[in-house]
Structures are given as structure tokens and as C-alpha cells.
Amino acid sequence: MTDQAVDVGGPAEAQSGRFFGRQRELRSLRADIERAGLDTISGRKAPRARVLLIAGRPGSGRTALAEELAREVAADYPDGVLRARLTEPGGRRVPMERVARELLDSLGIASPPGAGEDELTWMVREALTVRRMLLLLDDAGDAEQVDPLLPDNPDCLAVAVAEGPLTGISDVRPCTLGGMDSKSAIELLGTFTGSVRITVDPQAAESIAEECGGLPTALVLVGGWLAARPRASVAHVAKRLRALPDEGEQPKVGRPLARAFRLVYESLPSPAAGMLRMLSLAPGGIADGHTASALVGCSVQSAEATLGDLADLGFLRSAGDYYELPGALLPLARTLMRAHDRPADVQLGRARMLERTVRQLHSCRAITEPDGSPARRKLAGLPRELRFSTAPAAAEWLAIRLPALLASARIAVEDGGLDTLARRLVAALVRALAAHRGTEDAAPELYGLHQLVLGVAERRGLHREQAAALLNLADLDVSTGRTEEALARYRAALDAGRAANDPYATGRAMESVGGAYQELEDWQRAADWYGRALAERQARGEWADGARLYGRLGAVHTYAGRYGEALRNWRAAVSGYRRLxxxxxxxxxxxxxxxxxxxxxxxxxxxxxxxxxxxxxxxxxxxxxxxxxxxxxxxxxxxxxxxxxxxxxxxxxxxxxxxxxxxxxxxxxxxxxxxx
The missing domain is CATH 1.25.40 (Serine Threonine Protein Phosphatase 5, Tetratricopeptide repeat)
Structure with a gap:
């Protein structure tokens, strides 16, 4: 899972390895950990994990504070720190089912495909009852996102990061963040400008800190602008910030960040400004050279250079071989995109991004094929930047990008205007996952992808694809013991197969209905459906499948104790295999x-x-x-x-x-x- 924080203090802290300010808040939080809760005071043992709340607006450094607290108290939680992001950049809530799966993956616990959020959150809580861990829940929208994950174990600690209170969770210890203190804000700014420029005009530096509201993200943007212009004075920037008018209906508390963003954005060359706006389309705010080049229609090399420039200015945060657009900045970039870019250009950029992702996934799968295979020959014809050198390199890329790839597939399906590309993307992702992880290990992700395919097929009236998705989902339901649900899906697949006039889907669905009844030990219905499937196969001259179905009929009659029928069917199977x-x-x-x-x-x-x-x-x-x-x-x-x-x-x-x-x-x- 992705455990990168969204609203960190910015690249300056990452580069220096230092944490700026917030010492009073850290002391308060550590004291809250030690302080007795209401249950302890009343003489009862605390029934659940202690919950600390770090509340603040995006850009206030709330996640950076949570990470620093986790670093300081990590030794007290020997089983480690478990992280989850509850809201995607841009404000979309992460489904609780996906959050729970990612937490279980981090714990090394397999989650059953297709399981509901109640079952999965129970598995998380159950796993944490025997561990002493710190649970860091980032970007929580409300108590309903936090409460299902809290373990009944007072030895665990939950640190929630949110914008407001968590009403409904008892004994929450809140720590509300505003801006940084002036001294820490100036110290952060100085990591970009150097001490001399601050010393020359300390009042101007204080003015910048005040205009930025003490928000680390805003200070990083202004600092990046100053670092790119070593001849510019701190006083000049302070004056420009004060002169910027407030935009539209921007809330007062959000104005410092919006003004700092506007100051730096307006200094960008047109190509870089356009790329920054289009990066708001990148799923999860995650982008690399391929994503950026596809969004704006330039070369990968040019895109990588521009991404580096944007990161230097504080718009992006480097995360190894890709970049992240901080959640605090994504809404600002998206607003600019809607104001400056034509809808047709936006849709074209999204389509190019999806097409590039499909090609990368084809390359990711092809590298697992044997040398000389058609897939490897096709891979050799792709541009060098789209190819993977080894299968392990492709597997690593897939693992790192998987959250963004799944988000990309989900967004493409929800968009509704790019269904052909969305279907190709989902199909390519299914094949890549199966090639690198196997269908059994990748079953939870595959289940969600088949659901996406089903949604598109139902929307577009694609009965053949609808039947295939239903069959795949039902197979996964059977593998996890949800036979009744599987039976309903197999029947729906039969209807879709008939509507598509697809003999394979129809025969497969009939046989699977029989298999579901067999699993439910309803031998009579199982035999009836196997018989229907057998008649279909024989009518089409599919003798190998016919022989196999005779065997399935023989097995069902054996279970039911009808040995005469069983012998007749098994002998028919023997005759069929003899002819073949x-x-x-x-x-x-x-x-x-x-x-x-x-x-x-x-x-x-x-x-x-x-x-x-x-x-x-x-x-x-x-x-x-x-x-x-x-x-x-x-x-x-x-x-x-x-x-x-x-x-x-x-x-x-x-x-x-x-x-x-x-x-x-x-x-x-x-x-x-x-x-x-």
C-alpha cells in the first residue's frame, strides 16, 4: 500500500531530514498518550485503543506532525506503524473495503476476494488485538471512517489526521493546528534562501511568514520561488504577496495558501503551467514522466525535466522514481485547469494518459513471456522508454504503481466518456496482475476489476462482456465460500450469454450453475443443470466437454447414492474418452x-x-x-x-x-x- 503522507511540510524537510517547529504540539500529544483515559479514571480497563486527533487544514503540516510523533514513539510499539489514507487527494473518500485490504496486506494477512467491509474491518481489528502497534489514519473525513478500524486493544495507539473533530468516538484527545510559530516558519524559509537573505531583512521574512499564515506548504512554495531567483530580495516577495488580490469566494483560512500558489504559478513558463494544471488528472496525484508526457503531449524526457522543475518550486514532492502532487495543492491546480483548459483538451489528455498506461501494462505482462514468443516480439517493437529490462523490474513497477493503476481504472470507468479505453485498461491490468502475481494471490484486486468491467458492460449493453465478468466474479465467490451469491451470478451470466448468442458463455454458465448446486449438495438440481449443459455441448459437437460432463453427472449421482445412474454416466464418459x-x-x-x-x-x-x-x-x-x-x-x-x-x-x-x-x-x- 502507499504510505506516503499527503500534507507534509514540503520538500525542504524531506531534503534536510529535519522537522520544523511544533514542539509544543508534540509535547502535548506525548502527554496525552500517557494521560489516563476516562475508563481508567473510573476504574475500568480501557476497552479500545487510545485515539489522538491531529486536526488542521490541508497544508498545515498535520501529516508531517503525525509522522514525527510516530517516529518519536515508535520504540513503544514494537510491532510497528500501520498507515492508511482514508481520503484521496481531491477529496474522494477511499472505500473502507480498500482501506482494510491495504492494512491487511501490510500485516501480511490474505484478504478474501469479494468480502464486504464489515468482514474486512473485523479482520483488521482482530489482527491488531494481538499486536502492539501504532495506527496512523491520514485524511480522515469523519468518525465513521475511523471507528471501524479501532482495535479492542488498549496497547495500540491510533493517530488520526483530519480537518475537523471526530464526533462520535469517545475520549478522543484533539490537537488543533494553526500556522507555525514565526521563528520556525522563518527557519523553514531559510532552508531555501540561505541565512544571509533572511538576516539582511528579518522583518520582511516575518512578513512572508505572516502572509503565508505560517502554513508549511505555502512557505515551501514561496521558498522554492526564492531559491530559483537568488537575486530576488525577501522584501520584494513580501510586497508581491501583499499586493495579490483575493480570488473569488476563496475561504479566508485558505487564502494564504492560494495566494502563495498563485504567486509561484504565475511565474511559470506556459508549458510548465499547463503541465501543472493537467497533473490534477493524474490518479491519486501520482505522476511520472510517462504520465506527464501523455497528459500534455510532449516527450518523456521533456516531461521529466519539467516535473523536476515543478518539484524544485515545491509544487510536487519526489517519491523515488515518481512525483506526488500534494493534496493541499490539487484542488487549486484543478480549479485552474477548469478555467484555462478546454474540455476537449482535457479529455484528450486523459485519453492519452490511459492509452500510455495500457501500453505500459502490455509491456509489463509481455516481459514474463518466454523469449521468442509473439508477446516478446511485440514488446521489442515498443519504444525503449515503454519497455522493461527484466521481469523483476516490471513486477516492482506494478507493485509500486498498483494503487494509482487501480484508481486510474476506477476513474476511467466512472467517467463514462472513455469506455473503450477503460475496458482495455482493465483487461491489461488483469493480465499483468495474473502474470506477475498469479490469479490466486491477485484475487482481491481482480474481483474489483471484474466489477468495473461489469459496470461498463451493463451501461453499454455489452452482453458478452457482461457474461464474462459475471462468470469471473462468480468463480471468485465460489472460491471464498459465497456459493449462494455465485449461483445468482451464474444465472445472470446465463441470461447475458443467451442475449449475446454466445454458446461458450451459455454452456459455461449452465455447467457452473450445476457446480454451484453440487457445492450446495442439491444433487437433483446439479444433475439437471449438468444434463442441460451436456445437451448443449453435444448439439455443438464438443465431444471432449461432453465426456467431461458425463463424468460430472456420474459424480453427482454417486454423491446422491444413485449408483445405477452413476455407472451409466461414468461408462458414457469412458466411451467418450475412447473415441477421443x-x-x-x-x-x-x-x-x-x-x-x-x-x-x-x-x-x-x-x-x-x-x-x-x-x-x-x-x-x-x-x-x-x-x-x-x-x-x-x-x-x-x-x-x-x-x-x-x-x-x-x-x-x-x-x-x-x-x-x-x-x-x-x-x-x-x-x-x-x-x-x-
Missing amino acids: GDLPSRARALSEVARVQEYAGRPEDSLHTCHEAVELARQTGDARLQAALQLRLADTLGRLGDPTAARLHRAMAERLLGPEGTEGSTYEIRSASAED
């Missing part, structure tokens, strides 16, 4: 015939069929299949009262597996329940 020349599948199907014969009280027939299956397996040359069938034969002989022959076949299975093989390494051939 599929020896391994035919051997497995014969093994199931033997199982049903044994259940039906025909042990001699079962033994004869087992021998036939073993002989077929020998013809395949598959040692593991032969070993599994030898073990099945040994079990049958044991139940027939011939332990000597049973030991012989068991030893034969061990020889087939070799010196490193064990009985557990063979694959079991069975379709009956585990209780059988």
Missing part, C-alpha cells in the same frame, strides 16, 4: 467406475475394472497416474481381504514415484465426497 483417444482421462474415468461398483456392493467387478484402469495408465507412460491407480487397486484388494496383493501394489506405486516420492505426492483420483 484420451488414454489418461479414460483411465481416470474407469477408476471412478470401479469406485461406484465398490459402493454398489460389486467388489469383484470393481477389482476387474481397477486392473483395466491400471493397464490403460501403463500405456500412457504417466508414472504419477499409474501410482495413483496402483494405490486405488491396493485399497480395493485390502477391502477384499487380500493384504499380500495390496502390499505388492502399494510397493509398486512407491517404486513408480521414485526415491523422493511419497504417498502424499500422488494425485488422488476421486469425485466422491471426502467422507466416502
Whole structure:
């Protein structure tokens, strides 16, 4: 997850490694940690984690203070600091389900795909009950975002960063931030200007601190402007700030930051100003050379140079190989974009950004393919800046960018005007995640992406894609035990497949409905749906799928104890595999015939069929299949009262597996329940 703070004091602090001012607030916060709570005073043990609130407007350095507090008290919380951002830059709330998943990922706990926020927040709280951690919740909108994450563990500490109070959470210790004190503000400004320019005119420096309202973000912008103009005097900047008129209906408390932003923005060359405005479109405020070049239509090299210049001026914060637009500045940049850029240009920039992201994701996936494959040949034709040198480098890029990529997909779908690009983006992201992390590990992210595809498909009436998304979501529901939900989705997929006249989706949905009923142990309905799917496959001449479905029917009838029906279907499966020349599948199907014969009280027939299956397996040359069938034969002989022959076949299975093989390494051939 991304644990970078939004409203830090600015690049000056990051560059110097120092924290400016706020010593009184730090002392107060540390004292609040030690101070007894209301429950302790009343003689009761505190039921939950202590909550400290750092309240202040964006740009006040509230997150920087929270991070400094976390650094100072980290030793008291040996299990570490857990971070979450509750509001995206620009004011959009982060869904609680996503917050909880990111916290669980940080704790190394797998979260079930498709789980609701109640289940996921419970998992977070449960995990924290056995840990001593500091939970830093940044940009909280209200108590409803904080309360579900608070663990029932007084050994944990929660530090919430918000703009206002957290009404509804008991015993919250608030620390309200205004501007920095004059001395600290001037000290921060001096990291840009040097001490001489401050010493020459200390009153002008105080005036700048006052005009900036003591806000670190505003001071960083003015400081960056001064650093870029070593001949400009501090007094000149103070005069220019005072002369700037207030803009529109800007709230009084927000004017210092808005005026500092305007001072520096108006000094930008036109290309840099345009890029800054368009960066407000970057998902999560995260941008690199590729994103910026696509948004404004310039080269990557030119974009990277401009991004560096904007970072030097304090508009951006460097975060390794990419930049972040601070949340306090994003609304100002977005307002300028709406005022100066034509809607058509904005939409074009967004489309170019999505297209570039799709190409990067294709490259990210292609690097995992073998040398000489079509994907690798296509990768070689891409521009050098879009290619990854190694698969680990691509995986690292995907991991770092994943929050922004998911946000990009979500925003593209919600936009509604770029649905074709949105669908391509989601498809490319699904393939990249599957290639680098595997479908099982990436299941939580894939679930959300399939939901996005479903939304676009329903909006556009794309029945084929709707069916595919529903099938994928239902499969993930089944994997996490939500069979009833899966059944409803499989039925909806069947309707969508019929509307699209898609035989694959229709047949797949029918079979999956049968599988869901089988999971629910409704054997009659399972057999009915498997039968429908079988008829569909046979009508289209899909004999391999038909043989497989005969086997699924045989398994369901076995579960239900209808051994006559089970034998008929398993024998039909054997006949189907014989026509197809599929020896391994035919051997497995014969093994199931033997199982049903044994259940039906025909042990001699079962033994004869087992021998036939073993002989077929020998013809395949598959040692593991032969070993599994030898073990099945040994079990049958044991139940027939011939332990000597049973030991012989068991030893034969061990020889087939070799010196490193064990009985557990063979694959079991069975379709009956585990209780059988």
C-alpha cells in the first residue's frame, strides 16, 4: 500500500531530514498518550485503543506532525506503524473495503476476494488485538471512517489526521493546528534562501511568514520561488504577496495558501503551467514522466525535466522514481485547469494518459513471456522508454504503481466518456496482475476489476462482456465460500450469454450453475443443470466437454447414492474418452467406475475394472497416474481381504514415484465426497 503522507511540510524537510517547529504540539500529544483515559479514571480497563486527533487544514503540516510523533514513539510499539489514507487527494473518500485490504496486506494477512467491509474491518481489528502497534489514519473525513478500524486493544495507539473533530468516538484527545510559530516558519524559509537573505531583512521574512499564515506548504512554495531567483530580495516577495488580490469566494483560512500558489504559478513558463494544471488528472496525484508526457503531449524526457522543475518550486514532492502532487495543492491546480483548459483538451489528455498506461501494462505482462514468443516480439517493437529490462523490474513497477493503476481504472470507468479505453485498461491490468502475481494471490484486486468491467458492460449493453465478468466474479465467490451469491451470478451470466448468442458463455454458465448446486449438495438440481449443459455441448459437437460432463453427472449421482445412474454416466464418459483417444482421462474415468461398483456392493467387478484402469495408465507412460491407480487397486484388494496383493501394489506405486516420492505426492483420483 502507499504510505506516503499527503500534507507534509514540503520538500525542504524531506531534503534536510529535519522537522520544523511544533514542539509544543508534540509535547502535548506525548502527554496525552500517557494521560489516563476516562475508563481508567473510573476504574475500568480501557476497552479500545487510545485515539489522538491531529486536526488542521490541508497544508498545515498535520501529516508531517503525525509522522514525527510516530517516529518519536515508535520504540513503544514494537510491532510497528500501520498507515492508511482514508481520503484521496481531491477529496474522494477511499472505500473502507480498500482501506482494510491495504492494512491487511501490510500485516501480511490474505484478504478474501469479494468480502464486504464489515468482514474486512473485523479482520483488521482482530489482527491488531494481538499486536502492539501504532495506527496512523491520514485524511480522515469523519468518525465513521475511523471507528471501524479501532482495535479492542488498549496497547495500540491510533493517530488520526483530519480537518475537523471526530464526533462520535469517545475520549478522543484533539490537537488543533494553526500556522507555525514565526521563528520556525522563518527557519523553514531559510532552508531555501540561505541565512544571509533572511538576516539582511528579518522583518520582511516575518512578513512572508505572516502572509503565508505560517502554513508549511505555502512557505515551501514561496521558498522554492526564492531559491530559483537568488537575486530576488525577501522584501520584494513580501510586497508581491501583499499586493495579490483575493480570488473569488476563496475561504479566508485558505487564502494564504492560494495566494502563495498563485504567486509561484504565475511565474511559470506556459508549458510548465499547463503541465501543472493537467497533473490534477493524474490518479491519486501520482505522476511520472510517462504520465506527464501523455497528459500534455510532449516527450518523456521533456516531461521529466519539467516535473523536476515543478518539484524544485515545491509544487510536487519526489517519491523515488515518481512525483506526488500534494493534496493541499490539487484542488487549486484543478480549479485552474477548469478555467484555462478546454474540455476537449482535457479529455484528450486523459485519453492519452490511459492509452500510455495500457501500453505500459502490455509491456509489463509481455516481459514474463518466454523469449521468442509473439508477446516478446511485440514488446521489442515498443519504444525503449515503454519497455522493461527484466521481469523483476516490471513486477516492482506494478507493485509500486498498483494503487494509482487501480484508481486510474476506477476513474476511467466512472467517467463514462472513455469506455473503450477503460475496458482495455482493465483487461491489461488483469493480465499483468495474473502474470506477475498469479490469479490466486491477485484475487482481491481482480474481483474489483471484474466489477468495473461489469459496470461498463451493463451501461453499454455489452452482453458478452457482461457474461464474462459475471462468470469471473462468480468463480471468485465460489472460491471464498459465497456459493449462494455465485449461483445468482451464474444465472445472470446465463441470461447475458443467451442475449449475446454466445454458446461458450451459455454452456459455461449452465455447467457452473450445476457446480454451484453440487457445492450446495442439491444433487437433483446439479444433475439437471449438468444434463442441460451436456445437451448443449453435444448439439455443438464438443465431444471432449461432453465426456467431461458425463463424468460430472456420474459424480453427482454417486454423491446422491444413485449408483445405477452413476455407472451409466461414468461408462458414457469412458466411451467418450475412447473415441477421443484420451488414454489418461479414460483411465481416470474407469477408476471412478470401479469406485461406484465398490459402493454398489460389486467388489469383484470393481477389482476387474481397477486392473483395466491400471493397464490403460501403463500405456500412457504417466508414472504419477499409474501410482495413483496402483494405490486405488491396493485399497480395493485390502477391502477384499487380500493384504499380500495390496502390499505388492502399494510397493509398486512407491517404486513408480521414485526415491523422493511419497504417498502424499500422488494425485488422488476421486469425485466422491471426502467422507466416502
